[in-house]
Amino acid sequence: MFRKFNLAMLAAVLVFSASSSWSAHAAAAGSGTGKDKLVLLQNSKTIIHNGTAYQAVQALSEQNGVTYVPLRTMAEQLYSNLAYDASTKEYVVSYGQSQLRYSIGKAGYLYNGEYRNDVLGTPYLLNGSLMIPVRTLLKPYGMTLALNKEAKTIELAWYVKPIAEFTVSPGTIYEGETEVAYMSKPRHPLHLGIIDEKWEGKQQVFDSKGTYTVTHWVEDTNGVWSDPYSVVVKVERLNQPPEALFETNKAVYQMGEPITYTNKSFDEEDGTVLTESWSNKADAFFEPGEQTISLTVTDSKGLQSTYDQTITISNTTMYTKPEFDLLFTKQGDKIAVDGAGVLTLPVITYASLNNYGQQTLIRDNAPETITEEGVYYTDTANGNVRLFGHHQNERDNAVRTYIVVTNNNKQDATLTVDRTGIGGPSTAAGAGKTAGNNYLNARTKPSLNQKTVIPAGQSRLVLPELSNKSINPGQIITYYADVNTTAPLKFSIVIVDKDKDPLAALPNLPVLPYDGKHSRGTFELANRTINISDTIGGKPSRMVLTDNKLDLFMSGIDSVSGNQMTNTGNYGMMYIITLRQVLPHTLIAINPRGGFYAGSFLINNKMVYAPNSGVLATSSEAGVLYRTGDNSETVTIAFTPASGSNLPISFLFLPLPDKK
Known part of the structure; x- marks a missing residue:
């Protein structure tokens, strides 16, 4: 294009530029035309914008008769923004709502979403800068181009347009009701004043639901009108009351x-x-x-x-009311029973087996009330272990419960968490019921298999899902966790104010004494298996659990004091009851005998809440657990006594009346 470079001409241009002292507005006006002027020098990084010299990131270049300019520099001189769209691999130049998009190695460009191929040349990268054909800028910016072959310059001239930005409020607009506010926010790169405006589609109230385009133009003091600036207004139908039916x-x-x-x-x-x-x-x-x-x-x-x-x-x-309830009350809902009459029903006898997947239970429940920081229980256990605790915070501060596991062996050991169940912080019945629900539900799923390696002579925190919970004053938390160890490990249940480091505090914490009211300790044989092969059904009967007569409480040791302990209520015990022959049309229900009860049961590995809402308040209420169908069935019931509820409990087996 240009074969020679006239140094004298370039020097003259630069001298002229240096001697100019226009104000910003005068510079924008050029030589009285009101236009901006940009002079590009062939094979040079120097460009002159309204008499001021700037350095481009790359020199103006010419290839196959096409003049290329660096896009970044041009965007700056044209008061525009430049960004890279990684999703489309496009360089995006924006001015107001107008957009130019370029792709490396792809001829043509996109202008406001429309593909144009009216200019020769293909954008390419040069030392990290995108070079574009200069003529792709002409139509989008309304430029003229003047070529001076002798001076080897290109002069671009254009009117810098104002931008007619505006906003619409409120955010939600209803048909025929909402008065729409329009906030005009015009701006001008040269800070020129705005003397006029035009609107299209502007309405104070829109009569119908739909989408509407509102467009705005503004005129500056040079008489230059902006490009259209549009906002899409979504109008919602005026809300009408629903129809109940x-x-x-x-x-x-x-x-x-x-x-x-x-x-x-x-x-x-x-x-x-x-x-x-x-x-x-x-x-x-x-x-x-x-x-x-x-x-x-x-x-x-x-x-x-x-x-x-x-x-x-x-x-x-x-049907009478009792007949109807037996037949149709939903699983988990309550029915009325004769609380005194239940005691006259024949009792199903059974024997407990203690050889099914046995676990060691570490029960942390005394002191039950949190009044001071400390170690609430500690003992060493090995193999298959169940951790269970229930506490209410009566301190003035929020606290957290931590399980600290210490390896006092000479070799590293591994602790694996198989399942957890946490309830709260909340009320007593709510926390115990939720924890039991979550624990039983976890038993229906694959093991978590969360492994923690504990180096010899060191301690680690486990069960972050427990320690992450902050327990506010008055709140209760209940937790279950089944873990396995590869060696004897010391478990310490540590409760401290919520912002303290439990490991740092542990050496100075007291090991709290037994509160004399609730149960704590280490108990072996924490799983109780009951298999009943005798026929059940045909006549009303009951099965009594957790009464310490037919179903004895666990015995263990409080490792802190060395005293014998009884796990009153068998809280933390896992019961697996298999009824091998339940006659057709038999209702199985849970009946509390020691006060209110709210818990959950796995019936044939399906979760049933008892009751679905609230609590079974007295012995005159029962929660429906299961009904057998037209054939005899084997029914499996798995549960752990709900912490926060009262014991003992009875399972009732009641024949169903005939359906009519």
Whole structure:
């Protein structure tokens, strides 16, 4: 393109540039035209913008008749931003909402999403800088190009446009209701004033749901109009209350006849989740007359509606209340029983086997109340170990519970965590029930197999899922963990204020004495297997557990004092009960005998909560665990007594009435 370089001409240009003393506005105006001027010197890094010389990152170059310029330098001189889009491997130059996109080795370019191939040349990398054909900038920026062959310069001239930026509020706009506010935020690279503006699609209130494009232009004091600046406004349908609606499968029912409800409530808004609230909804009614059932549904924005339906209960009886409850109460829900009458039912006798996957139980439950920092229990165990603890924080500060494992052997040892179950921090019944639920649920899944190597003579913290929980004053935490060790290891249950380092504090912590009320200690044979081959069902019966008569409490040692200990209630014990022949149509239920109870059970390896909500409050309540079908079945019940609940408990086996 240019074969020779005129040094005299370049010197003249540079002298002229150095002697110029225009103000920013005058410089922008060039020679009275109001345009910016950019002079590019062939084969030179020097460029002159409105009389001021700058150094480009690469020199202007020419290849096959095409002039290339460094994109980074040009973006700076054109008051634009440059970024790299790694997802598309494109270099992106933006000015306001306008975009130019270039790809290495790809002819053409994208301008505001439209592919253009109206300029010769292909972008390429030169020493880490992208070089682009200078002519790709002309149309997007409204430039003119003047070539001076003698001076070997290219002069670009253009009007620097203002940018018509604006915002729309509020964030959520409803049809026919929301008054829309438009905040104009025009800006100008040369700080020129704005003298006029235009809008398209601007509305104070949008009448219909949909998406709308609002476009804005501004004019500067040079009479230059901006490119269009657009914002898409999403208008939502004005929220309407949902429609509550349900149906029953009949209009007239007998007393004790099951009722089927079909909820047909809906909301015009797609995907809206409705909250249901029923009144007088019963699975059956046991008095004749009319019954009005009410359903209220509420949408996510708080609007609601109510639907009532009246059904008739006849004078005839399909099932009595006790019959209905035995047949139809959902698994985990409560039924009423004769608490005193339960004691007259024949007792199923059984023998416990102690040779099934035995574990050593370390029970940490005394002191149960946390009043001071310290070691709440410590002992050495080997092999298959279950850790179990239950504490309530009565300190003024939040605390954490840590399991510190110390290897006093001469060789390294490994501790493997197989499963855990943690409940709380929360209330007593809630923490114990949740911990038992989580522990039993973990028994249905593969082992965690979390290994910790403990070097000889050193200590390590294990069970971070326990120590990560901060226990506030008044809160309770319950935990279970099954672990395996390759050598005898010392377990220390350490409780300190939440921000303390337990390992640093351990040498100075007291080992707390037994509180004289609750149970703690180390107990062998922590799994109890019960197999019953005799036929169960046909007549009401019961199976009594954790009473210390038919089902004896565990005996162990408090390693701190050396005293004999009894694990009252057998908390932390794992029961596996196999009933090999339960007759057809037999209900199995859990009945508390020592006060309230709230726990969980694995019935044939399926989790059942007893009860689903709340607690079994008295011995006159029972939780439905299982019903056998039309054939005799083998039923397996696995559970651990729920910490925070009262014992003993009984399993009830009640024949079901015939279905009608």
